[in-house]
Amino acid sequence: MLPLAIIRDIDDYSKIINEILKYNITFNILKFTTGSSGVNLLLDVPEDKIKMITDALTQNKVVVNKKGRVIVDDDKCIDCGACLSLCPTDALYFDESLRLKFSYEKCIGCLICLDSCPRRAIEEM
Amino acid sequence: MPKSYSEINQKIKNGDVVVVTAEEMIKIVEDQGEQVAAEEIDVVTTGTFGPMCSSGAFLNFGHSDPPIKLEHVWLNEVHAYHGNAAVDCYIGVTRMADIKPFDYGGGNVIEDLVSRKSIRLRGTSYTTDCYPLEEIDTYFTIDDLNQAILCNPRNAYQKYVCAVNSTDKTIYTYMGKLLPNLGNAHYAGAGCLNPLCNDPDYETIGIGTRIFLGGGIGYVMGEGTQHDPKNGFGTLFLKGDLKQMKPEYLRGVNFEKYGPSMSVGVGIPIPILNENLARKTAIKDEDIETEVIDYGIPRRNRPVLRKVNYKELKSGKIDIDGKEVKVSSLSSLFYARKIANELKTWIEDGIFFLNPPAENLPTNTTYNPMKQVSELKFVKDLKKPAVTCFDDCDIKVVAEKIIEENTNHIVIIDKDRYLIGIVTSFDVTKAIARDKSHIKDIITKKVIIAKDNEPAEVAARRMKMNDISALPIINDEKQVIGIITSEELM
Numbered sequence A: 001m002l003p004l005a006i007i008r009d010i011d012d013y014s015k016i017i018n019e020i021l022k023y024n025i026t027f028n029i030l031k032f033t034t035g036s037s038g039v040n041l042l043l044d045v046p047e048d049k050i051k052m053i054t055d056a057l058t059q060n061k062v063v064v065n066k067k068g069r070v071i072v073d074d075d076k077c078i079d080c081g082a083c084l085s086l087c088p089t090d091a092l093y094f095d096e097s098l099r100l101k102f103s104y105e106k107c108i109g110c111l112i113c114l115d116s117c118p119r120r121a122i123e124e125m
Numbered sequence B: 001m002p003k004s005y006s007e008i009n010q011k012i013k014n015g016d017v018v019v020v021t022a023e024e025m026i027k028i029v030e031d032q033g034e035q036v037a038a039e040e041i042d043v044v045t046t047g048t049f050g051p052m053c054s055s056g057a058f059l060n061f062g063h064s065d066p067p068i069k070l071e072h073v074w075l076n077e078v079h080a081y082h083g084n085a086a087v088d089c090y091i092g093v094t095r096m097a098d099i100k101p102f103d104y105g106g107g108n109v110i111e112d113l114v115s116r117k118s119i120r121l122r123g124t125s126y127t128t129d130c131y132p133l134e135e136i137d138t139y140f141t142i143d144d145l146n147q148a149i150l151c152n153p154r155n156a157y158q159k160y161v162c163a164v165n166s167t168d169k170t171i172y173t174y175m176g177k178l179l180p181n182l183g184n185a186h187y188a189g190a191g192c193l194n195p196l197c198n199d200p201d202y203e204t205i206g207i208g209t210r211i212f213l214g215g216g217i218g219y220v221m222g223e224g225t226q227h228d229p230k231n232g233f234g235t236l237f238l239k240g241d242l243k244q245m246k247p248e249y250l251r252g253v254n255f256e257k258y259g260p261s262m263s264v265g266v267g268i269p270i271p272i273l274n275e276n277l278a279r280k281t282a283i284k285d286e287d288i289e290t291e292v293i294d295y296g297i298p299r300r301n302r303p304v305l306r307k308v309n310y311k312e313l314k315s316g317k318i319d320i321d322g323k324e325v326k327v328s329s330l331s332s333l334f335y336a337r338k339i340a341n342e343l344k345t346w347i348e349d350g351i352f353f354l355n356p357p358a359e360n361l362p363t364n365t366t367y368n369p370m371k372q373v374s375e376l377k378f379v380k381d382l383k384k385p386a387v388t389c390f391d392d393c394d395i396k397v398v399a400e401k402i403i404e405e406n407t408n409h410i411v412i413i414d415k416d417r418y419l420i421g422i423v424t425s426f427d428v429t430k431a432i433a434r435d436k437s438h439i440k441d442i443i444t445k446k447v448i449i450a451k452d453n454e455p456a457e458v459a460a461r462r463m464k465m466n467d468i469s470a471l472p473i474i475n476d477e478k479q480v481i482g483i484i485t486s487e488e489l490m
């Protein structure tokens, strides 16, 4: 399973779900939030279905964000943890000595953490 | 056997003082008991490192030639307070830069100062006979200043609350980014390492106590502002020589949509004068209780959702009403530990001595709310009846109502008065110009609403932030019970 990034839809999120259900696949909703841009959904769908679903959603005027990832600038980071609670996949975590670590593998590029860092240490790649 | 300050200082001189951190003390007292611990341990070091908004520094630039009496001062475009003598100023950490306001502020200026970076000084004056210069624009580093004194009216909270957000929108606060529907939680402070938690009766921490401040030596000036000892929320007023401090322990931070602040490193040594202090410094995270507060409600008394202790907070997850919520800190525990350890090394190396306070901190003061002379107005005090139409009516009917009732906003409801949407006179004009006849073509369905018991100012800000001029008011059943417009709020 691979994540598909955020979907922003101003109307009704059931439209998105129904659209994906047509493909008869199992998928996970990793995050459901409402923001100023509407409903944000972070979906986890099988890799071989990504293109199909992206096309279907785009046709339905649903904005599909390209998968992006972040990097953490260790020089700026002060190991506070203000980003930690926001990460849905534990890609941002503390090691045993309580220093912030970032797992590129776990990051799904949801960008929820991006504006949470008071040191501006998290940057979009 | 009680110990005295001079006995402890003699041991520091001799090089045989026994110092442990507050975290290490827990196990020592657990294994050996208070009595043995009190005999064997001389000093317990504490530490905390987190954003402390009530911080800043007094700077003195020396006199220019010809002299200037600064009226307004900017340091790297951050306005500093100038209400003292000609070339003194106070740079506060939460002051935003005039350019890049949310990205750079007073906290960054102080970090840049201690990093020995060059700072731009810009100042203006109304001029006097003794201070004829009107403007100054120059650069300096901390080494060019006569004095640079970190002076923080409120630091080192004994403990702090844990913040969550119950609303359906992400909010940006001084407690960081809070996701909707209790999506995450943030707390502050270092728990069992927090200085005041280890001396909760303020027996040893008082006026004049020598401390670790920002990587240098500082002093407690007294109780901090909003000192609230009865509720276990004591605070400290701190000062220290900024020139000795290190950028590692004074970090400018900028919270998205909130603004700048500074993370300050504070460490305080607690002399183990008696068994009581041995017991108190062995305080555990689970003994320190605080509250989970809903920051979604923008009132002074925000709802308390549950009690929680620092052990639960440090575990990374807390349970709120059966929901598992990820929780993290805004204070760095890594740096809190580092500070407690660094202070420990200073004492062991014989370069830091302990002193009794000149006076103890008050234990009986209360923290009162602001006195406001005008009465707080609520949405319900200012609301008027909403002019409504049903969702199936014709645009012509809507247009007639706008004229009849002399209003700009028509709230669209269903037969049970449930809110469907809103239509403005502008929408109707547009519809007529474009030959549309159905409400559904022009209705705004994503309606921003207000509630009866919200302060009017909160509703006013919501209108401003969303660039709209009216909010339908709904009850708990989501039925329309009125409207509030910018006219009533003026």
Ligand code: SF4
Binding pocket: A069, A070, A086, A087, A088, A089, A090, A091, A092, A106, A107, A108, A109, A110, A111, A112, A113, A114
């Ligand atoms: S973008 Fe940030 S919040 Fe999202 S998965 Fe990556 S690290 Fe976590």
Ligand code: SF4
Binding pocket: A072, A076, A077, A078, A079, A080, A081, A082, A083, A084, A100, A116, A117, A118, A119, A120, A121, A122
């Ligand atoms: S919020 Fe920023 S500074 Fe704090 S731990 Fe995360 S990346 Fe580091």
